Amino acid sequence: xxxxxxxxxxxxxxxxxxxxxxxxxxxxxxxxxxxxxxxxxxxxxxxxxxxxxxxxxxxxxxxxxxxxxxxxxxxxxxxxxxxxxxxxxxxxxxxxxxxxxxxxxxxxxxxxxxxxxxxxxxxxxxxxxxxxxxxxxxxxxxxxxxxxxxxxxxxxxxxxxxxxxxxxxxxxxxxxxxxxxxxxxxxxxxxxxxxxxxxxxxxxxxxxxxxxxxxxxxxxxxxxxxxxxxxxxxxxxxxxxxxxxxxxxxxxxxxxxxxxxxxxxxxxxxxxxxxxxxxxxxxxxxxxxxxxxxxxxxxxxxxxxxx
Numbered sequence: 001x002x003x004x005x006x007x008x009x010x011x012x013x014x015x016x017x018x019x020x021x022x023x024x025x026x027x028x029x030x031x032x033x034x035x036x037x038x039x040x041x042x043x044x045x046x047x048x049x050x051x052x053x054x055x056x057x058x059x060x061x062x063x064x065x066x067x068x069x070x071x072x073x074x075x076x077x078x079x080x081x082x083x084x085x086x087x088x089x090x091x092x093x094x095x096x097x098x099x100x101x102x103x104x105x106x107x108x109x110x111x112x113x114x115x116x117x118x119x120x121x122x123x124x125x126x127x128x129x130x131x132x133x134x135x136x137x138x139x140x141x142x143x144x145x146x147x148x149x150x151x152x153x154x155x156x157x158x159x160x161x162x163x164x165x166x167x168x169x170x171x172x173x174x175x176x177x178x179x180x181x182x183x184x185x186x187x188x189x190x191x192x193x194x195x196x197x198x199x200x201x202x203x204x205x206x207x208x209x210x211x212x213x214x215x216x217x218x219x220x221x222x223x224x225x226x227x228x229x230x231x232x233x234x235x236x237x238x239x240x241x242x243x244x245x246x247x248x249x250x251x252x253x254x255x256x257x258x259x260x261x262x263x264x265x266x267x268x269x270x271x272x273x274x275x276x277x278x279x280x281x282x283x284x285x286x287x288x289x290x291x292x293x294x295x296x297x298x299x300x301x302x303x304x305x306x307x
Contacts, residue, residue: 003049005029005058012055015291017078025076029058032074036112037062041102044070050120054222057081061117069117070100080224081111083153087200087225088113095142096220097213118219124207129241132207133258136237137265139218140205147200147227156201156228157192163283164188170286177286180304184282187275191231196269201226201233207240231268235276238262242303252306259307278307 005026013022037044042064050059050071057075064070075081088099098116102108124132147153164185171181202209203224213219238258245251259277263270281304288297 003046003060006049006051006053008052009055009058013076016056017076021076029074032109032111033060033072036072036074036109036114039102039107039109039112040064040070040072040100040114042066042068042070042114044072046072053120056222059120061120071097071115071117071120073113073115075111075113077111081113083225084223085113086148086151087153087223088115090148090200091143091145093215093219094145095139095216096223097211115221116213116215118211118213118221120211122212124210124218125241129244132240133237133262135218136205136207136210136240137262139210139220140202140233140237141266143202143205143220143223144199144230144233147198151200151227153200153225153227155198156195156226156232159203159226160188160192160279160283163287166290167283167286170290174289177301180282180301181286184279184304188279191272191275191279195229196272197229198227199230201228201230203233204236205233206236229272230266231263231272232276232280234262234266234268234273235280238273238277239281239300239303242299246299246302251303255303255306274307278304281307 010022010026013025017025037046044062044064047061047063050061053059056079057073060072060074062070062072073081085099088096092098097118100114100116102114108114124135127135167181167185171178202220203226204222205220209222210218210220238255245255248254259274260270262268263273281300285297285300285304288300
């Protein structure tokens, strides 16, 4: 197809799946793209790659033969594109990007999603912080619905449980991390002992996952769907723009105030949001350190220490 995947994606795939597996998927990307374009039944042409793009998939901006713009998302199986498609189909455009059906009864290609075109260059991060948080809260609340019957989404307890061994290993390798890891794991144990609700969640909700659209001002993209309580889904949003918080003399106070503000505005239990924010920050920070992203890891763990 004559395009290069963004380097951000290449590095992230290597980190997630290993260089060999990532290289194999990237080597087959041209063939996958051709198959996916043909399977839409819309005879679309590729306009450009959405860059810098995400860390788990390639997004191509395409235009159908009738002039309709769309986005073609290509992801390896490890990114669970089928589950993403199931969540988007259930939301059916309510607060999220709309999944487009193939034309003329064509069958979609595994690992490819045809989506409505949003504005990838304009996310909530382009807004002032207070306005961005307000719009984010209004967007994410639309996603919290009952999951479809017979769904295959994992639970919050299952997803977080798979990540605890790596956190313990990080603490064993660096005793300085032990107090934070211990606190995060204790918070998780208490939280999963009783979940107050079981709703469909985005799974990776933050400001950069909310893009400007045409049929609605802001729509969510890139879900990593699972089922559980709203506080888990909100926890990643609490540490948005963490670099700005770290650089501010009042960063710690602002972080704690953000927990309270988001909990109050969305009627979420403040202590549960605090606990999930701590767990998710420590898990993300230790994972970044393990992957060699030292600055990101240290900043995230410093944020966790404020909580």
